[in-house]
Amino acid sequence: MTDPAARRLAILGSVTGALLAAAVLGAFLVAPEDADQGVIQRIFYFHVSIALVSLIAFAVSFVSGILYLRRRDQKYDEITVVSVGLGLMFSGLVVITGSIWAKASWGTWWVWEDPRLVTYLIVILLYAAFFMLRSSAEGERSARYSAIFAVVAFAAVPLSFYSVRVASSFVHPVVIDTAGSKVPGSMMVWFLVSLAGMIGLFFTLLQLELMQRRADRSLRDLKVRLERAAERRLSRAV
Amino acid sequence: MSLTWRQLRALLRKDLRIELRTRETIAAMLLFAVVAMLIFQFAVAQRSAEVTLLAGGFAWATIALTAVLGVGRTWVPEREQRVIDGLLVAPVPRLVFLVARTVVLVVYLTAVELVVMPLAVVFFAPDTGLSDLGLVLVSGLVANVGIALVGAFLASMSVFSRARELLLPVLFLPVIVPNVIAAAGAAYAVLGPAPDVADYRGYCLFLGVYAVTFGLVAYAIYDYVLDD
Numbered sequence: 001m002t003d004p005a006a007r008r009l010a011i012l013g014s015v016t017g018a019l020l021a022a023a024v025l026g027a028f029l030v031a032p033e034d035a036d037q038g039v040i041q042r043i044f045y046f047h048v049s050i051a052l053v054s055l056i057a058f059a060v061s062f063v064s065g066i067l068y069l070r071r072r073d074q075k076y077d078e079i080t081v082v083s084v085g086l087g088l089m090f091s092g093l094v095v096i097t098g099s100i101w102a103k104a105s106w107g108t109w110w111v112w113e114d115p116r117l118v119t120y121l122i123v124i125l126l127y128a129a130f131f132m133l134r135s136s137a138e139g140e141r142s143a144r145y146s147a148i149f150a151v152v153a154f155a156a157v158p159l160s161f162y163s164v165r166v167a168s169s170f171v172h173p174v175v176i177d178t179a180g181s182k183v184p185g186s187m188m189v190w191f192l193v194s195l196a197g198m199i200g201l202f203f204t205l206l207q208l209e210l211m212q213r214r215a216d217r218s219l220r221d222l223k224v225r226l227e228r229a230a231e232r233r234l235s236r237a238v
Numbered sequence: 239m240s241l242t243w244r245q246l247r248a249l250l251r252k253d254l255r256i257e258l259r260t261r262e263t264i265a266a267m268l269l270f271a272v273v274a275m276l277i278f279q280f281a282v283a284q285r286s287a288e289v290t291l292l293a294g295g296f297a298w299a300t301i302a303l304t305a306v307l308g309v310g311r312t313w314v315p316e317r318e319q320r321v322i323d324g325l326l327v328a329p330v331p332r333l334v335f336l337v338a339r340t341v342v343l344v345v346y347l348t349a350v351e352l353v354v355m356p357l358a359v360v361f362f363a364p365d366t367g368l369s370d371l372g373l374v375l376v377s378g379l380v381a382n383v384g385i386a387l388v389g390a391f392l393a394s395m396s397v398f399s400r401a402r403e404l405l406l407p408v409l410f411l412p413v414i415v416p417n418v419i420a421a422a423g424a425a426y427a428v429l430g431p432a433p434d435v436a437d438y439r440g441y442c443l444f445l446g447v448y449a450v451t452f453g454l455v456a457y458a459i460y461d462y463v464l465d466d
Contacts, residue, residue, distance in 0.1 A: 069462050126412040133409060136399040141466070145395050148459055149409070152391070155455045156413050159448055163416035 009207045016200030023049075023194035031190045040104035045187075047097040049195040050090050051120070053202050057087030058127070058154050060206070065150035068143060077143040080150050082209045084130050086202055091127070094120050115164035122160045126153050245330045249338035254345070256315055263311045264346055267304050271350050272357065274300040279361045293362035294374070294425025297354050301347065301378070302385070302418045304354075306407045308346040309389035312339050313397040322397070332461045336390055343386035351378045363429045370428045377424035377442050384417045384449040391456050394463045420444045 027045035034041035061083035068076035098117045099109045112118060130153065134146045257263055278296040283289040316322040325335070355374055359366045389410055396406045424441035427434045 069459060122412060122415050125415075129405075129408045129412060132405060133395070133399065136396075136401050136405050141398060144462060144465065145399070148395065148462055151459055152388075152413065152452075152455060155451055156416065159416040159451060163419040163444060163448075 005207070005211060009204065009211065012200060012207065013204045016197060016204050019193060019197035019200055023190060023197045026190035026193055031187050032184075034187075037105065040101055043097055043101050045191050045194045046198075047094065047101060049191065049198040050097065051094045051116070052195060053198040054087050054090035054094055054120075054123075055157070056199065057083045057090060057202055058123075058150075058157060061087065061150040062154035065147035065154075068147040069151075072140075074143070077146060078210055078213050079206070080146055081134070082206055082213075084127055084146075084150060085209075086205055088124060088127050090198075090202070091120050091124050095124070116161070119160050119164045122164070123157055126156055126160070129153075242331065242334060245334050246338055249330075249334065250341055253338060253342045257342075263308055264349055267307050267346055267350050268353055270307055271300050271304045271354050274303060275354060275357045275361060283362055289362040290365075291426070291430060293358045293366075293429050294422045296362060297358035297374075297425060298381075298418050298422040300354050301350055301421075302411065302414060304350050305343075305347060305385050305389060305414070306410060308343055308350075309393050309410055310403060310406055312343065312390060312393035317397060326464060326466065332464045333457065335464070336387075336394065336456055336460050339390035339393065340383070340386045343389055344382050347382040347386055348379060351375065351382065358425075359429075366429055370433070373428045373438065374425045377421060377428075377438065377445060380442055380445040380449065381417055381421035381424075384445060384452060385414050387449060387452050387456060388413050388417075391452070391460065391463070394460075398466070417445060417448050420448065 023045060027042050031042070031045070033039060061080045064076045064079035064083060067073070068080060095117065098114070098120070102111050102114065102117070103109050110117070130146065130149050133149050134142050137145045275296065278300070282292070282296075286292075313322065316325060352375070355371060355378060359371055392409045392413070393406060396402045396409065399405055420441045424438050424445070427437035427441060
């Protein structure tokens with residue numbers, strides 16, 4: 001393996017795999033059981049970290065969107081698209097894990113009074129429109145509009161959170177608020193391991209997808225060059 | 239009078255004069271809003287005893303959906319009459335276009351609100367006093383600024399895109415959801431069973447923050463939208 005990017009990806013993937021394995025073992029076998037919620041509380045080690053990583057993904061798309069608008073470099077457009085896609089995937093997982101917790105805690109898969117679950121639904125709808133916009137424009141305009149919408153959508157994310165949060169019904173337990181963490185240290189350790197694993201997973205998938213896109217572009221360029229060479233050889237032969 | 243102000247005034251006069259002559263957009267929006275409120279009245283209100291709680295929600299669902307019509311018409315006359323290229327090469331700052339479109343949409347939405355809110359009171363909350371209706375209208379005015387700003391911004395992007403009519407609602411509605419939630423919350427804080435002035439103020443503040451946030455975003459990046 002001589003490609004430095006591939007080597008970096010392999011190292012990142014290995015560290016991520018180890019962290020995720022440690023998080024699963026720690027969350028299910030080592031961390032103490034919550035006295036109030038019981039075993040279902042263990043899903044929070046993943047639910048909360050996935051939620052934070054989805055926000056990191058959208059933040060990356062916001063930054064790369066701004067960088068694309070300033071520099072018009074295709075690299076930033078690719079980072080924006082891949083980050084939004086991964087952010088959507090993580091947001092979907094937030095809704096699924098949140099629903100599992102809701103079913104275990106309240107006996108129902110969906111609670112409209114839970115502001116964060118509802119917010120993630122809004123965020124999914126918001127970013128799903130990103131791909132529709134991207135496919136409806138062409139060439140440079142497609143990349144430019146994608147970057148602009150990544151910026152607009154990211155501005156809407158905290159507003160969505162806040163708007164739903166100010167709703168009077170508030171049933172979602174607040175694990176970390178402005179006063180600090182309410183989680184004991186023995187649980188916090190495994191939450192942080194899970195968070196690190198999820199962040200690693202995001203950057204591994206981002207890097208992998210970007211490498212695939214670059215390889216795809218190189219292959220297309222190579223195909224065009226080979227076709228041109230074949231045409232030249234044919235015209236000389238004629 | 240500064241050049242920017244003269245440009246803005248010229249664009250506003252153009253848009254409002256076209257609308258006054260044709261009355262296409264505002265008539266369609268008002269008609270749609272009244273029909274939507276009637277649908278809510280027939281479909282839900284006649285089957286529930288607690289509709290007062292839902293008055294603000296029905297009104298804002300109607301206004302949000304009606305806004306799609308107004309936003310969808312933005313830039314359409316210019317495109318149909320092929321004026322858009324002339325406008326874009328004119329030495330007018332891009333932001334002036336956005337401000338003009340936003341002001342026109344605020345006018346449309348305010349007209350809709352002046353019809354929808356009294357209807358909401360008559361249909362769903364008949365015991366509401368005039369002062370309470372006034373409070374709901376004030377919060378609605380603040381909400382209209384945010385909706386119009388986002389609508390004008392996204393309409394500028396969709397004007398050069400394929401399937402514009404399909405694309406715009408899909409882009410626009412999720413972005414205005416926080417604004418609609420807060421506007422409906424402000425209406426509930428006034429019309430609901432336990433009126434709460436602190437809640438009302440909080441929601442109005444949020445509506446202001448929403449408008450300012452998207453105003454700043456538009457200020458920072460709107461030039462890139464029409465960068466053709």
